[in-house]
Amino acid sequence: MTYLAASSSELTGGNMWVCGALCRARAPAQLGQRLLPESSRRRPDAASFSASAEASRVRALVYGHHGDPAKVVELKNLELAAVGGSDVHVKMLAAPINPSDINMIQGNYGLLPQLPAVGGNEGVGQVIAVGSSVTGVKPGDWVIPANPGLGTWRTEAVFGEEELITVPSDIPLQSAATLGVNPCTAYRMLMDFERLQPGDSVIQNASNSGVGQAVIQIAAALGLRTINVLRDRPDLQKLTDRLKNLGADHVVTEEELRKA
Ligand SMILES: NC(=O)c1ccc[n+]([C@@H]2O[C@H](COP(=O)([O-])OP(=O)(O)OC[C@H]3O[C@@H](n4cnc5c(N)ncnc54)[C@H](OP(=O)(O)O)[C@@H]3O)[C@@H](O)[C@H]2O)c1
Numbered sequence: 120m121t122y123l124a125a126s127s128s129e130l131t132g133g134n135m136w137v138c139g140a141l142c143r144a145r146a147p148a149q150l151g152q153r154l155l156p157e158s159s160r161r162r163p164d165a166a167s168f169s170a171s172a173e174a175s176r177v178r179a180l181v182y183g184h185h186g187d188p189a190k191v192v193e194l195k196n197l198e199l200a201a202v203g204g205s206d207v208h209v210k211m212l213a214a215p216i217n218p219s220d221i222n223m224i225q226g227n228y229g230l231l232p233q234l235p236a237v238g239g240n241e242g243v244g245q246v247i248a249v250g251s252s253v254t255g256v257k258p259g260d261w262v263i264p265a266n267p268g269l270g271t272w273r274t275e276a277v278f279g280e281e282e283l284i285t286v287p288s289d290i291p292l293q294s295a296a297t298l299g300v301n302p303c304t305a306y307r308m309l310m311d312f313e314r315l316q317p318g319d320s321v322i323q324n325a326s327n328s329g330v331g332q333a334v335i336q337i338a339a340a341l342g343l344r345t346i347n348v349l350r351d352r353p354d355l356q357k358l359t360d361r362l363k364n365l366g367a368d369h370v371v372t373e374e375e376l377r378k379a
Contacts, residue, residue, distance in 0.1 A: 179273035183235040185226025192224060192238060200277040204252040207278050209262060213296040214242025214271035217329075230267065237270030243286065243295035244276075253280045261288040263299050297329070305333035309341065317342030324348040324373070327358055332365055339366025348376055 177197040184191055202208045220239055222228040246260045256262060262283040264271060269282060286295050308330075309315060321338055325331050326347030338345045347362055349355070351372045359370040 177273060177275045179237045181235050181237055182224050185224065188221055188224045199275055202248055202250050202277055204250040205280050206250045207246055207253060207256055207280050207283055208248040209244035209278055210247050210275050211242055211244045211271060211273060213292050214239045215297050217241060217300055232268055237273050239270055239272035240267040241297060241299040242271030255280055256283060256285050260285050261295055263295065301329035302333040305330050305337055309334065309337055315343055320344040320346060322346040326362065335362060335365045335367045344368045348373055
């Protein structure tokens with residue numbers, strides 16, 4: 120299940136939306152977050168992080184050590200770096216909480232950032248300003264992280280142009296914010312292991328997962344048929360209908376799959 124962190128205008132009610140305030144920045148006064156294999160992590164470098172005591176334009180969800188996210192993640196004010204020649208000033212529009220974001224904070228994910236770090240690996244932002252040598256993006260563009268570890272749970276940040284990918288701004292905000300992980304994983308699963316042809320069939324379990332729903336939609340667009348396995352649940356028909364609306368050909372429970 121993916122929950123979105125939205126811009127503050129969408130932060131109403133007691134739902135799972137949290138402040139869209141997470142990412143990574145470039146100047147020494149900001150978070151310079153790089154993903155490292157767990158085995159080569161460095162100790163937290165206090166000099167790489169500055170939480171301003173005064174009200175700042177940039178708010179971020181930051182963790183200084185690994186542990187229970189509810190305990191180690193704090194809302195902090197950060198300073199915004201100056202926009203250098205190849206830099207892009209981005210205002211985050213929405214950023215999800217992916218299960219792997221939680222694992223990263225807990226410290227049990229394969230790739231871990233230098234600490235302190237801003238949480239969040241995906242999301243979508245709008246370009247506010249660009250440096251003089253930036254050619255690939257312009258103010259107003261929507262951008263997503265090119266790689267994991269950007270730290271998207273923040274309101275604004277200054278990133279390098281090479282750290283961003285432009286996406287169309289006429290797609291749903293939530294789709295743009297969740298484009299970078301699950302749909303890409305689904306696409307790679309469908310493309311990298313077998314040479315599938317239209318009319319071929321793909322079977323998957325956990326088909327209601329974020330990845331599974333992307334598999335259904337991409338497969339349908341490629342003319343592939345999908346057999347989607349679910350765990351049984353009280354509202355099975357509702358979920359079955361939803362997956363079929365996405366393009367699923369068959370939806371079966373694990374129990375049905377085991378029957379002759
Ligand atoms: N690049 C990558 O390598 C990459 C990227 C993204 C995701 N992933 C992997 O893809 C998978 C899906 O990720 P996601 O974020 O899309 O997941 P998600 O939306 O959080 O959904 C989790 C899914 O797992 C199912 N599930 C949990 N426990 C299960 C069990 N014991 N038996 C059968 N099904 C079970 C859930 O079914 P219920 O609804 O019945 O609970 C649900 O369909 C995960 O394994 C994740 O690690 C890999």
